[in-house]
Amino acid sequence: MENCLFCKIAEGTIPSKKVYEDEQVLAFYDINEQAPVHVLLIPKKHIESVMEVEREDDALICHLVHVAQKLALQLGLSENGFRLVLNTGAYGGQTVMHMHIHILGGRYMSWPPG
Numbered sequence: 001m002e003n004c005l006f007c008k009i010a011e012g013t014i015p016s017k018k019v020y021e022d023e024q025v026l027a028f029y030d031i032n033e034q035a036p037v038h039v040l041l042i043p044k045k046h047i048e049s050v051m052e053v054e055r056e057d058d059a060l061i062c063h064l065v066h067v068a069q070k071l072a073l074q075l076g077l078s079e080n081g082f083r084l085v086l087n088t089g090a091y092g093g094q095t096v097m098h099m100h101i102h103i104l105g106g107r108y109m110s111w112p113p114g
Contacts, residue, residue: 006098010044019075024060025067027103036106037075037082041068047099050088068103077105085113 008014009028016028019039030038043060047053053061072078082105087094 004046004098005096006040006042006100007046010042020067020071022067024063027067027071030102034102035083035104035109037077037104039071039075039103041071041101041103042098048097049094049099050086052099064101068101071103072105075103075105077103081105081109083109 005014009016010026016026018026018028020027020041024045025041025043027039027041030040032038041064043057043064045057045060047057068084069078072082082103085102085104086099087102
């Protein structure tokens with residue numbers, strides 16, 4: 001999408017501190033970190049939110065989960081645990097209208113969030 005911040009990051013027109021990249025997804029450090037480790041994982045395909053996911057995206061969504069798993073191992077989060085967050089819409093806290101998963105770790109995560 002033309003004015004989408006995350007599409008521009010995926011295209012490389014806006015720089016990011018990349019953690020992982022393949023043909024389908026990109027992971028980079030969040031500039032507004034909320035934990036010692038805070039990575040954003042995005043599909044390169046523009047999907048506005050979880051509410052826009054189609055059946056044709058099933059393999060991509062599954063790939064996102066597998067990459068999140070790989071990143072948790074790579075970033076040393078798997079042993080003590082971590083949180084995956086997928087905000088949706090204004091009340092859900094979504095501020096960039098490009099579906100993304102927050103990978104948060106490196107500290108205890110309290111409950112309830114927000």
